[in-house]
Amino acid sequence: MTTMTQELPQVRGVKQIPVFEGFTSGHRTCQGCESALVMRLMIKAAGPRTIVVGSTGCMYVANTTYYSTPWVVPWMHTQLGSSGSAATGTAAGLASLMRKGKMQQEPINVIAFCGDGGGVDMGLSAISAALQHDEYNLLILCYDNESYANTDIQVSGSSPWGANSTFSPPGKVHRIMNRRWKKNTVPMLAAGHPDVRYVATACGSYGPDFTNKIRRALTIGGPTFIHSIDPCPKGWDYDPKYSHELGMLAVETGIWVQYEIVDGELILNGPSRAIARGIRRRKPVTDYLQRQGRFAHLTEEDLKFFQERIDETWEKWWIPGIVPFGPHDEGE
C-alpha cells in the first residue's frame, strides 16, 4: 500500500527540463563536479516540495560548510551508512504527522542520496531495508564517482579494476593494486527486492533521461533506487571540461549500462539500447580509460584484459551487461 505521489510529467528533450533550481551556486565542490550536477538535476526534476537527506560524502562535506548552504529545499545530513534508514524515517515521519493532522495532507518527495562509499559499501544493508518497506514513497540516489573521493580517493566497492587511488597506488612489483571488479549494484538490488517497482541506472550527461528517471522513481510509488555514474575530475584525474564527455564515453564503451527496471520489466535506454540491439558498435574501452590519469599506468596488456572483461559482459552474460548468471544449460 502506498500513499499518493506528486504529479511530475515526463520531459521530451532538453528544452522541457525545468528552469527551477533547488541546489544553487556556492558549493565547494571541484571544478567540473559531475556529482554537483547530479544534485542539481535531481532537484530540478523533483521540484520544490521535496525533502533531501544526504549521507556523508562529497555532496555533504563540500556543500554545507559552516553557515553555508547551496540548498533551497530542506536538507539534512545523515551518517555514512544510513541513507536508507534516514529515507524510511523521513517518509514515515511525514506520514505519521499527516495522519495525526499535525501537517497538511500533501505528497512530499523524499530523496536520500549517498555516494558509492555510503551506498555500494557501507549503506547497502540500510538501503536493502528501505527497499523492503513498500508502504513509503522514497527515492535513494547513489551518486557513484567510483571512490571515496571526499577523503582524497580511497578504493570503494565501486572502483573499477586497475584504478589508481590512495589505497591502490601502482608499484614496481605490483602494477595493478585494485584487483576487484566493480560491484554490480543495481541488478543485485533489483533481484533481491522483487516488490520494488523502480530501479535504474543513470548518468548526468543525459539530461532528459536523468530527469525522467528521477520523476518516474518519485511517482511510481514505494521505495525506489537510482544509481548514477559521476565522472570525478579529482579522483579520475582528467581536465574538468571533459566531465560531460566522459559520462557519455562510459556508456558508449559499454562499461556503464543505462537501463531501468519498471515493475519487473527491464528497459535499456539510449546508447545502451542501441548497443544491445546491434544498431551501434561499442567504442573501444581505451577511448575512455586513456583519458584518465587514474589509468595512466595501464599497459597494452591491461587494456586488452579490460576490453575482454567488458566484451564478456556483453557477449557471455545472460542479460548482456547486467545479469551474469542464467539457467543451467541441459544441452537441449
Next chain:
Amino acid sequence: MSTVAVEVVYRGIFQKTLARNIVRTIVFAARKEGKIGTAFGRYGDSPERNGIPAKQFAIVSDSPEELEENLAVYEAGEVDVTINVDDTMCKGIESWAWYGLQPINALTKPGGTLIVTSRQEADALIEDIHQKDSPFNLAIVPATTSFSGLWVYKDDHTDVRILGALAKVCPELVSLDSMVAALEDQGWGGLKLTSARNSFDRTTQRPVEPGEGNDETPFTFELLGWRAMEDGLVIRGIDGATGFRGGSLAEDYDPIRSNASGDTDYQPTRNSVFKKFSTRSMRPVINFETCIKCTLCWLQCPDTCFDVTPDGLYDANMDACCGCAVCEAVCPVPDCITMVNEAEFNDNDSQWEHWTRDKDGYEKWMTELIEVQKAHDADSERSHGYHSPGKYEAESESEVALTGDDD
C-alpha cells in the same frame, strides 16, 4: 636565532604534488645547513577540491625549541616568502578554510617576498595584487601555470625553478648549493638541476611600495556564532529565485513545468557566504549573436551559474562561475563559448548586460579576447589536467626550454 616561514598558495589537487615538492625540498635543504624544519598542508583546506585555493607551509628554524614554538600556533600568522603557483590567484583567494576573499599577500611580512609563476609583466600583476601598508618584493618566475591532477605529475621543472628563485630572494633560508643538494638527494639530476641554477641566476625582484596595487576592498562576510543559530543549529535554506535581475517571476511560473527555453526569465538566489570565483583560472566568453539557445551550457553547469535572461539567453554569473569549461565543451556552436585566461579581466561584470548596452563594443571586446587566447593556446596549449598518455611530456618540453638551457 631565527625562523623563516614560507607558504605556497596553490590550486587544490591540480597543484598539490607541486606544492608538496616545494615545501618538502625546502626542509630537506635546510637540514643540509644544520637547521630544522617542518613541511605541512593546511588542515582547513583538506579535503582539497580541484581548483579551490589551498596552502602548504614550510617552517625552518635554527633549533628544535624555536621550531616547536612556531608550530604551537595553528599556522603562521606571517611569512617571509609567499609562493603563488598560479598568477590568476593574484586577484585574491577564497579557500575552504575561511570566508571572504584573502589578498594573495595577506601573510607576506613587511619586506618579505611574493614569488609568482607567470608570463605576465610585474606591472600587470601588481594591478591585481591588493595593496599593503608595508613594502614587499615581487619576484616572477616566467612559466605557464603548471596544472596536473592527482595521479600523474607534470614535470615541467616548475618546482625546481621556484626553489632556485627562492634561494635567491631569501638567502637567509638556504643557499642554492644546499637546495641543489636536496634536489639530488631526491633523485633529481641533469636538466632539472640546471633549471634550478638558471632560475637562481635570472630571478629579479621588483619592490612594491606601500599603497601600490589593487585598491579594491576584499569582500568579507559576517557569520553568526553557533549560539546565535536557530534551535537544532538549523540554517535557513536559500530563498528561492527571482526573475532576471531581481524582477518577479512570470505569473504562470510553475516549478515543475516551466522550462528555461523561453518560458520565463529566471535568476537563482545564490549562497550568500561563498562565491567560488577565485577558483577560476579562466572564464567563458559568450558570443550571444551566434547562440542558438540550445540550453546545454545552462543545463550542464555544475555550479548553476547561468541566469536565464528575458530574451532566452544564458548569462554566466561571474561571482558563481568556477571556470570548469564544461559549458565550452558542450556548446555545439563553434566559438560561441570560449574559455579565456582569467588574467585578462579586471571585473566580474555581466557579459549579457555589456552586450545589450553596446553590441558593437561587445563584439570588439570579445573578438580581441578570443584572439589573445588563441595566440596563447598556439604558443602553449591551455592544459587543465590530464588529457591522454604522453601529453604532459610533450607540453613540458617547451616549458623546460624556458630555463633549462645550458648557456
